[in-house]
Amino acid sequence: MPETVGGIPLHPLVVHGAVVLVPLAALGVIVLALVPRWRSQYSVLVFLLALVATANVQIAAMTGETFKDSFGEAPKIERHADLGDVMVWFALPLLLASIVLWWLGRRARNERPVSSGLGILLSVLCIVAASAAVVQVIRVGHSGADAVWSGTVSDG
Amino acid sequence: MPQDVLGLPVHPLSVHAPLVLVPLAAILTIIVAASPDRRAKWGWLTAIVATAALASTYVARLSGRDLEEALFPDTVPPLVADHKELGSNAIWFVLALWLAVCALLLLDLDRRRRTDISSPILPTVLAVVTIMVAMAAIAQILWTGWSGAKSHWQPAADTGQSEVILSEARSR
Numbered sequence: 001m002p003e004t005v006g007g008i009p010l011h012p013l014v015v016h017g018a019v020v021l022v023p024l025a026a027l028g029v030i031v032l033a034l035v036p037r038w039r040s041q042y043s044v045l046v047f048l049l050a051l052v053a054t055a056n057v058q059i060a061a062m063t064g065e066t067f068k069d070s071f072g073e074a075p076k077i078e079r080h081a082d083l084g085d086v087m088v089w090f091a092l093p094l095l096l097a098s099i100v101l102w103w104l105g106r107r108a109r110n111e112r113p114v115s116s117g118l119g120i121l122l123s124v125l126c127i128v129a130a131s132a133a134v135v136q137v138i139r140v141g142h143s144g145a146d147a148v149w150s151g152t153v154s155d156g
Numbered sequence: 157m158p159q160d161v162l163g164l165p166v167h168p169l170s171v172h173a174p175l176v177l178v179p180l181a182a183i184l185t186i187i188v189a190a191s192p193d194r195r196a197k198w199g200w201l202t203a204i205v206a207t208a209a210l211a212s213t214y215v216a217r218l219s220g221r222d223l224e225e226a227l228f229p230d231t232v233p234p235l236v237a238d239h240k241e242l243g244s245n246a247i248w249f250v251l252a253l254w255l256a257v258c259a260l261l262l263l264d265l266d267r268r269r270r271t272d273i274s275s276p277i278l279p280t281v282l283a284v285v286t287i288m289v290a291m292a293a294i295a296q297i298l299w300t301g302w303s304g305a306k307s308h309w310q311p312a313a314d315t316g317q318s319e320v321i322l323s324e325a326r327s328r
Binding site for chain 2: 006007008009012013015016017019020021041045141142145146148149150152153
């Protein structure tokens with residue numbers, strides 16, 4: 001992974017993608033979990049969002065690792081790195097959830113819907129996965145911003 | 157505008173949204189402008205994303221002004237001034253994108269309602285203009301983001317502000 005782009009560190013650029021795309025993909029998953037009617041038309045789109053979001057999380061973790069080394073000892077950066085390292089384990093369930101919804105949509109369209117109990121169970125699990133990913137991306141993002149920006153507008 | 161979110165400035169949080177949503181809206185716009193089939197399918201989605209992009213650009217602009225006042229009450233460093241000027245103009249590019257998308261979709265609605273086949277010149281011209289506006293919006297947003305990143309992260313920035321902030325972070 002290159003460390004900088006045009007003299008500016010790469011990590012703060014890459015994280016834009018993760019910070020926006022993970023919540024956007026999670027919103028898509030939650031909406032599709034709640035509204036089965038929309039699955040046939042939008043599943044592919046939500047899957048693509050989740051895929052790009054997951055890739056972005058991984059790239060953010062990789063660029064963050066090298067970026068961290070340029071700072072030396074810093075408790076706030078360590079905490080951010082610890083939270084960031086596990087982020088991919090929240091992004092992957094989100095990706096899986098988008099695939100499950102796609103599959104449920106396909107089954108329904110081919111007149112072979114899964115039983116309503118299983119459908120509800122999977123939808124609930126998808127919503128849980130999506131919510132967890134959003135919570136974690138907020139924790140990671142806030143800890144990173146805290147390392148960079150704390151003290152600039154108030155005595156955070 | 158609130159001055160902070162959980163003790164941190166709003167601007168570096170709020171800029172995430174336009175930086176992703178404006179290019180996303182622009183790419184969707186280029187797709188629906190180039191392909192009438194996609195327009196019928198994704199037209200509304202594009203309008204929603206473009207609206208979110210416009211709103212987020214406006215929030216970034218407001219919060220940017222707040223951050224500038226908080227960080228540099230007296231003299232504004234040149235890199236920050238550059239960023240401010242680009243950011244102030246960015247809203248007009250995104251507004252143009254939003255208007256182009258709306259015009260494209262409204263023209264489409266109108267055409268579908270009519271039965272007589274009218275000349276393809278107007279939709280073609282509008283589609284071409286829309287694609288140009290979309291590309292300009294992407295360029296402007298990237299340029300703005302780049303200048304903002306430079307004003308914060310470039311260690312050789314005239315004030316050394318980024319160094320100050322990072323050394324504070326290290327000492328905590």
